Amino acid sequence: VTVGATTRNITTIAAGNNAISGSGATGTATLGRATVGNDSAAFMAARAGILSGLGVAAHEAGRVHLRAGVEVRAAGDLALAGDWQLAAERPGNDAGFLTLRAAGNLTLNGSLSDGFSTSTAADVLNDNARSWSMRIAAGADLAAADPLAVRDLARPGAAAGDLQVSANRLVRTGAGSIDMAAGRDIVFQGSGSAQATAYVAGRRMTGDSALLAELFSGQAAKPGFTEQGGRLTLEARRDITSLEASQLVNNWLWRSGIPNGESFSASSQLGWWTEFSRFRQTLGSFGGGDLSVRAGGNIVNLQAMVPTTGWADSRNTAQAALQVRNGGDLRVSAGGDIVAGQYLVGRGEGQLRAQGNIVEAAGNTRAKSTLLALMDGRWDVAARGELTIGGVFNPTAVPVSSADNRATVSSYFFTWGDTAAVSLNATAGSARFFSDMTEGSNIQNYGLGTAQIPSPRSLFQVLPASLAITAAGGDVQFFRDGAGGAMLFPSAQGALNVWSGGDLTFYNSLAMADSNVSLWPGFATPLARQDIDQLAGTGSSGLIPGTLAGSLANASLHASDGKPVRLHAGGSIQTVAGALLLPKAAEITAGQDVLGLVLSGQNLRASDKTTVRAGRNFLAGELGNITLAGPGALEVVAGRQIDLENSIGLSTIGNTPHVRINRLFGSTHNVYVKSERANPGGSIK
Numbered sequence: 187v188t189v190g191a192t193t194r195n196i197t198t199i200a201a202g203n204n205a206i207s208g209s210g211a212t213g214t215a216t217l218g219r220a221t222v223g224n225d226s227a228a229f230m231a232a233r234a235g236i237l238s239g240l241g242v243a244a245h246e247a248g249r250v251h252l253r254a255g256v257e258v259r260a261a262g263d264l265a266l267a268g269d270w271q272l273a274a275e276r277p278g279n280d281a282g283f284l285t286l287r288a289a290g291n292l293t294l295n296g297s298l299s300d301g302f303s304t305s306t307a308a309d310v311l312n313d314n315a316r317s318w319s320m321r322i323a324a325g326a327d328l329a330a331a332d333p334l335a336v337r338d339l340a341r342p343g344a345a346a347g348d349l350q351v352s353a354n355r356l357v358r359t360g361a362g363s364i365d366m367a368a369g370r371d372i373v374f375q376g377s378g379s380a381q382a383t384a385y386v387a388g389r390r391m392t393g394d395s396a397l398l399a400e401l402f403s404g405q406a407a408k409p410g411f412t413e414q415g416g417r418l419t420l421e422a423r424r425d426i427t428s429l430e431a432s433q434l435v436n437n438w439l440w441r442s443g444i445p446n447g448e449s450f451s452a453s454s455q456l457g458w459w460t461e462f463s464r465f466r467q468t469l470g471s472f473g474g475g476d477l478s479v480r481a482g483g484n485i486v487n488l489q490a491m492v493p494t495t496g497w498a499d500s501r502n503t504a505q506a507a508l509q510v511r512n513g514g515d516l517r518v519s520a521g522g523d524i525v526a527g528q529y530l531v532g533r534g535e536g537q538l539r540a541q542g543n544i545v546e547a548a549g550n551t552r553a554k555s556t557l558l559a560l561m562d563g564r565w566d567v568a569a570r571g572e573l574t575i576g577g578v579f580n581p582t583a584v585p586v587s588s589a590d591n592r593a594t595v596s597s598y599f600f601t602w603g604d605t606a607a608v609s610l611n612a613t614a615g616s617a618r619f620f621s622d623m624t625e626g627s628n629i630q631n632y633g634l635g636t637a638q639i640p641s642p643r644s645l646f647q648v649l650p651a652s653l654a655i656t657a658a659g660g661d662v663q664f665f666r667d668g669a670g671g672a673m674l675f676p677s678a679q680g681a682l683n684v685w686s687g688g689d690l691t692f693y694n695s696l697a698m699a700d701s702n703v704s705l706w707p708g709f710a711t712p713l714a715r716q717d718i719d720q721l722a723g724t725g726s727s728g729l730i731p732g733t734l735a736g737s738l739a740n741a742s743l744h745a746s747d748g749k750p751v752r753l754h755a756g757g758s759i760q761t762v763a764g765a766l767l768l769p770k771a772a773e774i775t776a777g778q779d780v781l782g783l784v785l786s787g788q789n790l791r792a793s794d795k796t797t798v799r800a801g802r803n804f805l806a807g808e809l810g811n812i813t814l815a816g817p818g819a820l821e822v823v824a825g826r827q828i829d830l831e832n833s834i835g836l837s838t839i840g841n842t843p844h845v846r847i848n849r850l851f852g853s854t855h856n857v858y859v860k861s862e863r864a865n866p867g868g869s870i871k
Contacts, residue, residue: 325369388473415473
């Protein structure tokens with residue numbers, strides 16, 4: 187810090203009006219936060235002279251907005267000793283810009299907060315229109331003009347350059363931005379209620395305030411809608427780490443909307459919002475700004491959240507329109523691996539990129555794999571090596587927190603549009619898509635309430651309408667052995683494309699829903715907890731179990747969709763358990779064998795053809811069977827042998843069963859079974 191002609195090294199920022207003391211440029215000192223505030227106020231008091239010095243004429247001064255900027259530099263390490271609450275510091279009646287730069291380690295042992303009344307996690311938003319923006323850099327290159335420039339300290343032997351947020355500490359602002367950088371690691375300490383966090387909340391929303399006050403007047407827990415939040419960026423030359431999450435999105439993303447006939451209940455109008463007092467995850471951008479995370483090394487157990495907020499703008503469900511706000515883009519990039527973690531996209535684009543692998547955290551006690559939440563928009567996930575995803579879910583359609591009486595006032599509904607999608611790409615390794623939240627007690631482990639829900643796990647089995655998975659240099663595996671399957675949400679634009687350079691294996695059912703979309707709960711037709719069996723009942727009862735069992739009436743959603751389902755494996759395709767339920771024509775091809783395939787398919791036009799092609803053998807086993815509804819053709823081709831063994835066989839049923847092939851077969855009714863006899867031993871049985 188430079189005062190006049192004297193420069194002193196600062197190692198600690200603390201409370202009070204500490205004098206800047208020390209001996210020479212290499213001395214150490216404590217900087218008082220009040221001193222910073224007083225200096226900023228003095229700076230803004232000289233506004234007229236500053237603008238004049240910048241060449242701004244007096245009559246033009248009203249067109250120029252001057253804000254205070256504070257930069258604290260440390261030639262070595264720097265520590266924030268206690269909480270720094272910036273809400274009351276308004277030099278010139280406005281927020282400023284705070285920059286902390288340490289050439290060594292930078293440790294936040296206190297919270298750094300604006301936009302809220304105090305610096306505690308349980309506090310509420312204040313009414314300031316603008317908040318301080320913050321730039322924090324460890325391992326800083328103090329000779330650089332860029333305040334976020336850091337030295338490359340990721341090399342072995344480097345002794346400093348970490349940015350650490352201590353347990354139970356916050357780095358947050360309201361209508362401002364936060365940028366964090368480190369020459370080595372960014373570390374968020376703590377877990378559970380003591381999790382260190384960084385987020386941009388936005389400010390209280392000012393538009394529609396009268397309408398919202400009326401709509402939600404009867405609710406005990408009033409929504410907190412925000413706007414005008416800036417960006418949140420993190421960049422580390424080495425790793426960005428957090429401890430395993432103790433929360434899921436629904437611990438802090440609150441919702442309401444209990445239906446009462448043709449209206450919403452007076453005590454529960456439909457809406458969803460972030461309850462900041464309950465947020466205990468690593469990162470969040472809640473006011474509409476983008477969130478960007480970049481590490482030169484690994485990203486471990488990070489939780490990055492970019493939700494929307496929304497509400498129905500009328501109590502009458504037939505007249506209500508859905509109002510959605512916020513939801514920026516989320517981009518996460520690792521030069522090494524992405525290890526587990528949770529990520530939420532509201533309605534923008536979510537990107538996960540790993541130059542290494544996206545892998546499980548073996549030591550996690552809850553979800554070991556990466557979990558993706560999507561309210562709308564799309565996820566694009568890629569790894570140069572292998573990748574494992576533990577599941578994708580819609581937050582407003584799964585159980586809520588068991589605390590705060592949320593279960594009795596929260597409804598269940600889907601927010602996905604027709605174009606909601608997930609794309610997974612493993613360049614040189616295998617891709618694994620699991621449904622981890624359907625296993626064991628994972629739901630309860632996150633503190634979510636499951637009382638009176640017949641099949642809470644099935645709520646996590648619903649995926650967006652479109653799914654694409656590519657593993658050019660490895661296998662593709664759906665689900666863990668013995669675990670639950672999944673279904674794609676109904677949409678006329680829904681698509682399923684899988685390309686495996688190795689084997690493609692299904693350990694449970696994968697279905698594309700073809701039921702009428704109006705049957706599924708949306709914002710105007712939500713389900714209360716006592717009616718949740720309509721969505722997730724027991725056995726094959728309810729929309730989700732019924733879709734996976736193939737017992738729901740088809741609505742021919744893809745009647746105008748000429749794009750088939752495409753499933754390809756350079757090796758073999760195998761159905762270990764469950765079935766594929768595909769409501770439009772499919773192209774299923776294997777470079778080697780098709781083993782035990784269980785397919786319930788459907789053609790929609792006379793020109794449609796569902797094809798199953800094996801480079802070597804088509805072996806049905808005891809459980810394999812293909813049933814195809816609708817017009818068009820079914821073609822089964824093998825380079826060597828087709829053996830239906832003791833299976834049910836092949837059936838085309840149209841609207842009613844009309845032909846079955848089981849060991850004996852014919853070429854009528856547009857059913858083609860062909861052995862290409864790639865070798866003299868080719869046969870059909």
